[in-house]
Amino acid sequence: MGKRHSKHKRARSPLYEGVLTAVPVDDVRRYTPVHTEAVQSLCLVKDDVCLSGSSDKSLVLYKWKDGTIMQRWTGHKKEITKVSHAVDSDAFFSASRDTTVNMWKRGTTQGGVCQNISQTFEGHDLVVTGLAVSLLNNQIICTGSRDNFLRLWDVETGVCTKQSAISRNLVTDVKWVPNQHAVAQTSEDKCLRLWDTRSLQESQIFPRKNYIQTCCDVSKDSLYCVTSSNGFSEQGCEATLWDLRTGKILMEYKGHTQTTCACAFAKTERPLVVTCSNDSTVKVWDRDSSECLSTHYLDGAGSLLSLAVFPDTSICVGSVNTGVHVLSFGTESGKVSLKKTATY
Numbered sequence: 001m002g003k004r005h006s007k008h009k010r011a012r013s014p015l016y017e018g019v020l021t022a023v024p025v026d027d028v029r030r031y032t033p034v035h036t037e038a039v040q041s042l043c044l045v046k047d048d049v050c051l052s053g054s055s056d057k058s059l060v061l062y063k064w065k066d067g068t069i070m071q072r073w074t075g076h077k078k079e080i081t082k083v084s085h086a087v088d089s090d091a092f093f094s095a096s097r098d099t100t101v102n103m104w105k106r107g108t109t110q111g112g113v114c115q116n117i118s119q120t121f122e123g124h125d126l127v128v129t130g131l132a133v134s135l136l137n138n139q140i141i142c143t144g145s146r147d148n149f150l151r152l153w154d155v156e157t158g159v160c161t162k163q164s165a166i167s168r169n170l171v172t173d174v175k176w177v178p179n180q181h182a183v184a185q186t187s188e189d190k191c192l193r194l195w196d197t198r199s200l201q202e203s204q205i206f207p208r209k210n211y212i213q214t215c216c217d218v219s220k221d222s223l224y225c226v227t228s229s230n231g232f233s234e235q236g237c238e239a240t241l242w243d244l245r246t247g248k249i250l251m252e253y254k255g256h257t258q259t260t261c262a263c264a265f266a267k268t269e270r271p272l273v274v275t276c277s278n279d280s281t282v283k284v285w286d287r288d289s290s291e292c293l294s295t296h297y298l299d300g301a302g303s304l305l306s307l308a309v310f311p312d313t314s315i316c317v318g319s320v321n322t323g324v325h326v327l328s329f330g331t332e333s334g335k336v337s338l339k340k341t342a343t344y
Contacts, residue, residue, distance in 0.1 A: 031067040031344035034060045039318030041083045042308040050308055050316045051092055052324060053080030058113075059094045059104060064316060064326050064342060072113050073104045082131040082173075086138040091118070091155070093141060095128035101143055103155065119158045123151060130174030132183055134197075142183050142197065144171025150185065152200055162200040169193075173215045177244070178222050184244075186213035192227050192242060206247050211236035217264045219271075224250070224287075226273050228260035239263045239275045241287065251290040255283055258303075266309045268329065272336075276304035276317055282327060284336055296338035298325055314341070 037055035045051050048065040057079055061070040078097035085092055092104045103119040121143065130144030140161075144150045148169045152162040170188035177184060181197045190212055194204040211229040218225050225244055231237035234257045241251040258278035266272040271287040280301050284294045298304065302320035309315050313329040315338075326342040 028340050029067070029342040031342065033323035034062055034069060034072075034344055035323060037079070038303075038305060038320040039324055040079065040081055040305055042306045042316050042318050042324070043083045043085050044308045044310055045085050045092075047311055050324070051083050051085055052316075052318060053083040053094050055079040057096075059083060059092065061092065061106070062324075062344065064314075064324070064344060067342075067344060071104075071106050073102075073115070074113055075102060075115050075117050076100070081127060081129055084131045084133050084141070086133045086155075087135065089138050091133075091138070093131060093133060095131040095143060097127040099124045099126060099128060099145070101128055101131060101141070101153070119155065121153045121158050121160070123160050123163075124149060130171040130185060132174045132176040135176045135178050136181070140197070142174050142176065142195075144174045144185055146170045146188075150174070150183075150195060150200065152197060162197075164195070164200045164202075166202065172213060175216050175218045175225075177218050178220055180222055184216050184218050184225050186216045186227050188212045192216065192225065194244070204244075204247060206242055207249065209240065214259065215262045218244075219265050220267070224265070226263045226265060228263040228275060230259040231256075232258060237277065237279075239273060239285070241273065241290075251287070253283070253285045253290050253292070255292050255295070256281065261303065261305050262307045264307055264309045266313060266315075266329075268313055274307060274309055274315060276307050278303040280304060280319075282307070282315065282317055282338060284329070284338060293336040294329075294338045296327060296340065298322070298340070301325065 035054035041053040043051040057076045059073040076096040080094045082095040095101045101121040102117045105118045124145040126146040128145050132142045134140040148165040168189045172186045175184045185193045190209045192206040196203040213227045215228045225242045228239045229236045237256040239253040256277040260277045263275045273285040276282045282296045301322045306318035315327045317325045327338045330337045
């Protein structure tokens with residue numbers, strides 16, 4: 001399986017919050033990095049606001065268009081693995097290698113840092129590697145762990161209301177299916193599963209892939225799921241499009257040369273899939289033909305661990321070595337291109 005992402009470290013540097021340090025000739029806005037170590041997880045909050053979680057144990061709410069840190073939270077004992085956000089709410093969530101999940105809300109800070117934890121969800125025995133907030137009412141979160149357990153929690157009380165485990169189901173990611181009582185979940189056992197959240201019973205298991213499934217995303221129409229695979233030397237490393245109604249593979253997106261760490265849907269005039277990889281590239285694919293439309297190499301960034309796609313088709317990408325990169329879609333002569341617009 002190779003080195004875990006959690007082992008990647010980046011050199012520490014002082015933080016100067018929300019300061020634009022330079023505007024170089026390439027028109028890339030370069031803000032001082034908001035994290036001092038690998039950016040493990042990213043989450044879209046609003047049109048220009050991104051939530052990030054890092055190996056430096058901090059959670060940051062950031063306005064990437066003008067370089068403003070809106071809030072920084074600390075409190076986990078070990079690195080943050082996943083972050084999530086309750087839609088139309090001021091509740092933010094982080095999962096950690098310390099086996100807990102915390103809920104945070106914006107508040108007063110000391111030195112720009114808030115340490116007030118609104119709720120803690122404790123019960124997993126190993127690192128929490130999956131985290132999703134209910135898209136139906138914001139009152140339930142779903143978590144998954146390397147302890148093989150999937151758990152549902154009441155947001156207000158912090159009580160685990162349901163739990164279920166399957167042997168060797170080491171969870172890698174969890175995503176809520178829009179407008180349904182269901183979550184999609186990927187695992188180190190190379191499977192994609194759907195769970196009915198009313199009973200927390202497995203409702204569907206998809207054909208096993210050849211490699212560990214590292215991440216998943218569900219389309220807004222609830223019809224499709226995309227997963228990404230680990231691998232090396234161009235073996236594995238693909239993303240896969242699944243039909244959630246039939247359970248069949250519709251497309252495979254092949255082109256990365258190392259583990260594909262993150263994947264997401266993007267909606268433009270044509271439906272797209274975005275992926276990022278340990279090979280330091282971000283790729284944009286035509287969802288329905290599997291054609292790779294654009295590739296952007298982030299020199300020096302190291303492994304690219306996470307991404308978030310915004311409504312204006314901007315993409316935030318979390319890296320091991322160089323913080324978060326902001327890319328934008330462009331169209332030239334009918335072709336899709338990716339351009340880096342900012343780093344932070």
